[in-house]
Amino acid sequence: MVFRRDVLLLSAVLFSFLFLSGCGKSKPVKIFDTSPVSIKQFDTPPGADPEVSAEAGGKGFKGDGWETRKDYSIAGNPKAVKGGAFVMSVKDYPPTLRIFGKDNNTEFTSVSKNLLYETLLGQDPVTGDYIPRLATHWKISDDKTTFRFRINPDARWADGKPVTSEDVIATWKLLTDEGILDPYVNILMNTFEQPVAESKYIVSVKSKENNWRQFYYFTQGLEILPAHYIGGLSGRDFLEKYQFKYIPGSGPYLIKEEDIVKEQSITARRRSDYWGEKERFAMGMYNFDLIKFIFLKDESLEYEKFKKGEIDMLPVLRSSVWQDKYNFEEVQRGLILKRRVYNFLPGGVQGICINTRIKPFDDLRIRKALAYAFNRNQFNEKLFFNSYSPITSYFQGSEYENKSNPVTGFNLDSAKILLEETGWKDKNSEGYLVRNGKVLEIDLPFQKGMDRYLTIYQEDLKKAGIKLNLKETDAATSFKLGNERNFSLIVINWVGLEIPNPESFAKSNLADEPNTTNWSGIKDKKIDELCDNYNVAFDKKERIKIVQEIDSILANYHGYILMWYAPYQRIVFHNKFGYPVGILDRTKFTESIPALWYNDPETAYEYDEALKDTGKTMLQGETDNTYWINIYKK
Numbered sequence: 001m002v003f004r005r006d007v008l009l010l011s012a013v014l015f016s017f018l019f020l021s022g023c024g025k026s027k028p029v030k031i032f033d034t035s036p037v038s039i040k041q042f043d044t045p046p047g048a049d050p051e052v053s054a055e056a057g058g059k060g061f062k063g064d065g066w067e068t069r070k071d072y073s074i075a076g077n078p079k080a081v082k083g084g085a086f087v088m089s090v091k092d093y094p095p096t097l098r099i100f101g102k103d104n105n106t107e108f109t110s111v112s113k114n115l116l117y118e119t120l121l122g123q124d125p126v127t128g129d130y131i132p133r134l135a136t137h138w139k140i141s142d143d144k145t146t147f148r149f150r151i152n153p154d155a156r157w158a159d160g161k162p163v164t165s166e167d168v169i170a171t172w173k174l175l176t177d178e179g180i181l182d183p184y185v186n187i188l189m190n191t192f193e194q195p196v197a198e199s200k201y202i203v204s205v206k207s208k209e210n211n212w213r214q215f216y217y218f219t220q221g222l223e224i225l226p227a228h229y230i231g232g233l234s235g236r237d238f239l240e241k242y243q244f245k246y247i248p249g250s251g252p253y254l255i256k257e258e259d260i261v262k263e264q265s266i267t268a269r270r271r272s273d274y275w276g277e278k279e280r281f282a283m284g285m286y287n288f289d290l291i292k293f294i295f296l297k298d299e300s301l302e303y304e305k306f307k308k309g310e311i312d313m314l315p316v317l318r319s320s321v322w323q324d325k326y327n328f329e330e331v332q333r334g335l336i337l338k339r340r341v342y343n344f345l346p347g348g349v350q351g352i353c354i355n356t357r358i359k360p361f362d363d364l365r366i367r368k369a370l371a372y373a374f375n376r377n378q379f380n381e382k383l384f385f386n387s388y389s390p391i392t393s394y395f396q397g398s399e400y401e402n403k404s405n406p407v408t409g410f411n412l413d414s415a416k417i418l419l420e421e422t423g424w425k426d427k428n429s430e431g432y433l434v435r436n437g438k439v440l441e442i443d444l445p446f447q448k449g450m451d452r453y454l455t456i457y458q459e460d461l462k463k464a465g466i467k468l469n470l471k472e473t474d475a476a477t478s479f480k481l482g483n484e485r486n487f488s489l490i491v492i493n494w495v496g497l498e499i500p501n502p503e504s505f506a507k508s509n510l511a512d513e514p515n516t517t518n519w520s521g522i523k524d525k526k527i528d529e530l531c532d533n534y535n536v537a538f539d540k541k542e543r544i545k546i547v548q549e550i551d552s553i554l555a556n557y558h559g560y561i562l563m564w565y566a567p568y569q570r571i572v573f574h575n576k577f578g579y580p581v582g583i584l585d586r587t588k589f590t591e592s593i594p595a596l597w598y599n600d601p602e603t604a605y606e607y608d609e610a611l612k613d614t615g616k617t618m619l620q621g622e623t624d625n626t627y628w629i630n631i632y633k634k
Helices: 107-116 165-175 183-189 214-220 235-241 299-308 319-324 364-372 376-382 412-421 451-464 475-483 525-535 540-557 590-596 601-612 627-631
Strands: 015-022 025-032 085-090 121-123 130-132 135-140 146-151 202-206 265-270 290-295 313-315 336-341 349-354 433-435 441-446 467-472 489-494 560-562 569-574
Touching: 085 107, 085 299, 107 265, 107 290, 107 590, 121 214, 130 135, 135 214, 146 165, 146 214, 165 183, 165 202, 299 313, 313 590, 349 364, 364 412, 364 560, 376 451, 412 451, 441 451, 441 475, 441 489, 451 467, 475 489, 525 540
Parallel strands: 085 290, 441 467
Antiparallel strands: 015 025, 121 130, 135 146, 146 202, 265 290, 313 569, 336 569, 349 489, 349 560
């Protein structure tokens, strides 16, 4: 199961041709018959409220003593063309349309929330430094516990009301309400005191902890919602009112109620009055007028729709699909491009999570035996064309990885020895281990496609005497089972974080809290101590050392049967788009595509001509894109 698995893209719709003159020749260019929209209700005058002084963040604010950045890198292509549509395929319809609260952590939410809502600050796409977003300036106190922000007086909600300090306060209040049923967010936001509105545009917040990540969390992990929608709502009321309804955001897109077709599709539309349209962070970004998400559980149907052009881009997560399925005529002629993008997407944890809260999985020897029976090298060779490497770390591929971690290889003899040590010695007539009249039997939920290696695992476990029952389900159900701790084994692929947060999945206080990511139930006093030390380590070298020690403990804890990873992202797409030279964001997968790409009129015209004439081909370029790797080698 892959959350935030990212899948995307589009087929252009409804167009006309316009002939432009250039160098004495007529050149056909595709013009897409789409347009941005507006739901503005309040016609607030542009700029700052004249009643707010310069010192209070109003017109004339100079920012002396504050931080800001102006000449930061841009993520988009400055030559991008606005207009057209973009169709994205997502496996599962989300259980909620809220971006906060119970059940919000879905693939769809991870893609859509950054189109509709904004945080106080952004990050430089190359360096990762803080840059303006809703706030133009920021200030950190000398003791590093108090943060002040000056909100851009030009910032507006989609309904036309200005963004103010009160919106920040209302969002914080909502996320500290236990009624939203999101314990981790409650815990995180309660590490701050209630924000204070020093003025309409200046808001300050004090951290209760001297933690180097607090500034990052408040500026990057807090999408701001409008106070005139959520102010005064209890967490429970918020869950009910906005379960399947969107709150207008300040971001470049909005989703109308009529554009939500339950279980089928959701369409985001570009705003015609987006306040940040001319800001540097938006240069070359947010180009499609329509971004349509269609929900398809069936991979075969998804593949056929892609081939027909009804979906314009797909991530390719399986090496067999990459090798065998994408070599048809349109690929060979360049109408469909294959790209393997090497970037710095943080390595997550992919594997089979073991619920250590229940017997017999509370015994380390049982967990190690399960790992010894998982022949991942064979899977890589026989099923994956040796495309992957085994995961040995919970921070794989990053500077936080402990390269001294043990590597558990396939060894059924070792598995059998460990099982005997725990008392599982006798077998029944079917060859399964029995103790006290009970068979060593395990249920494992899985999604379609995983059975190609899980059936082999099932056979190898039988050789060791363990009965594995494979039960096909969908990703949403699996995620629910994990959140509720209602499983023995479960397959999961957690997306890695650019800034590691080991306590979110490894600290004891979250082990028995539902709806948190400590699915395996890890409880280790040394990890708890190291997590506390990590939070106050302002020196990066010290932080790296601490995380590597945590990584070592996790590797020896065997809370997961670790699988494999790749240092690149594979995508296929119809060759009618423009994009930045790196194709994807430096640290993201395909969730970055809707904001970065655009419909290129000339390429789209050439694509259409090649569709009509099977004798025509298009330039394919290099399959491997190493832009981001090369940038950091210089």
